[in-house]
Amino acid sequence: MVYLTRRYRFSAAHRLHNEALDAEENARMYGKCNNPYGHGHNYVLEVTVVGEVDSATGMVCDLAVLNGAVQREVIDRFDETHLNLDVESFRTRVPTAENICLEIFDLLRVPLKGAGPGRSTRLERVRLEETSSNFFEYYGERDTRSTAPKVR
Amino acid sequence: MIYVKRRAEFSAAHFYHNADLSPEENRRIFGKCNNPHGHGHNYTLEVTVAGEVDPTTGMVLDLKDLKKILEQEVLQVMDHRFLNKEVPAFATAIPTTENIAIEIWKLLASKLTFGKLHRIRLYETPDLFVDYYGE
Numbered sequence: 001m002v003y004l005t006r007r008y009r010f011s012a013a014h015r016l017h018n019e020a021l022d023a024e025e026n027a028r029m030y031g032k033c034n035n036p037y038g039h040g041h042n043y044v045l046e047v048t049v050v051g052e053v054d055s056a057t058g059m060v061c062d063l064a065v066l067n068g069a070v071q072r073e074v075i076d077r078f079d080e081t082h083l084n085l086d087v088e089s090f091r092t093r094v095p096t097a098e099n100i101c102l103e104i105f106d107l108l109r110v111p112l113k114g115a116g117p118g119r120s121t122r123l124e125r126v127r128l129e130e131t132s133s134n135f136f137e138y139y140g141e142r143d144t145r146s147t148a149p150k151v152r
Numbered sequence: 153m154i155y156v157k158r159r160a161e162f163s164a165a166h167f168y169h170n171a172d173l174s175p176e177e178n179r180r181i182f183g184k185c186n187n188p189h190g191h192g193h194n195y196t197l198e199v200t201v202a203g204e205v206d207p208t209t210g211m212v213l214d215l216k217d218l219k220k221i222l223e224q225e226v227l228q229v230m231d232h233r234f235l236n237k238e239v240p241a242f243a244t245a246i247p248t249t250e251n252i253a254i255e256i257w258k259l260l261a262s263k264l265t266f267g268k269l270h271r272i273r274l275y276e277t278p279d280l281f282v283d284y285y286g287e
Contacts, residue, residue: 002250003283053254056170057181058246060282
C-alpha cells in the first residue's frame with residue numbers, strides 16, 4: 001500500500017456562531033471568531049489516498065481524477081466564499097475547521113473510491129490547515145490508523 | 153520508541169512509459185509525463201527510523217551513519233540521473249513517485265544497522281508526496 005498526498009489551497013470567510021446559544025455564550029465560546037462580520041483564512045488542504053500500486057502504470061491514483069474531484073467538490077464550492085452564507089451545509093452547522101474537515105471528507109469519499117488505475121484506491125485522510133499553527137485531521141468514521149501499518 | 157527523521161534532496165529526470173501499451177494509450181494515461189526526452193524534479197526524501205533510545209548515548213542512532221547510508225545507497229544511485237536509463241530497477245518498473253519510494257525502501261531496509269526503517273516519504277514537489285511503510 002502506498003499513501004499519496006496532494007496539497008491544495010482555498011480562501012474563505014467564516015464566522016463561528018451557534019444560533020442555539022445566546023450572544024454572551026457565543027462571545028465566550030468563540031471569542032474573536034464570533035465577530036458578526038466574519039473573518040477569513042487561507043486554508044491549506046491535504047488529501048491523502050491509499051491503495052496498491054497498479055503494475056501497468058506504477059501509480060496508486062490517477063491525479064487527474066484526484067485534482068478533478070477536489071476542484072469540483074471543494075475548491076469550486078468553498079474558494080472565495082463566505083462559508084456561512086454561501087455553502088449550504090454551513091447554514092446549519094458552525095464552519096469550524098473541524099466541521100470543514102468532516103464536510104470535505106464526506107464530499108470526497110465517494111468520488112475518490114476507485115480513483116486509481118488499480119481500483120483499490122480510496123480516501124484515507126483529510127488534513128486542513130487553518131493557519132500555519134492550527135491544523136485538523138480526519139480519517140473518516142472508520143478510523144483506520146489502528147489497523148494501518150504503523151502509527152504515522 | 154522514538155522516530156528519527158532525516159531529509160535528503162536529489163534531482164533526477166524521468167518519464168512515464170509502459171512498453172506493453174500502445175503509444176496512444178501511453179499518451180492518454182501519462183499525458184505530458186510520457187515525453188520520451190524526460191523531465192525533472194527536485195525530490196525531497198524524508199526517511200524515518202524507529203528505535204529505542206540508547207541509555208549510554210541518549211540517541212536512537214548516529215545521524216552521521218544515517219546520512220552516510222542515504223548518500224551511498226540512494227543519492228549516489230539517483231542524484232543527477234535519468235532514472236529510466238541509469239537506475240537498474242527502472243529499466244522495467246515505471247519511475248513514478250510511488251515506485252521510487254518503494255525502491256528507496258528496498259535500497260535502505262537491509263542496510264540499516266541501527267533501529268528499524270519505519271517510513272519513506274518522498275516529495276516530488278512541495279504539494280505532492282507519497283508515504284510507504286514497507287507493506
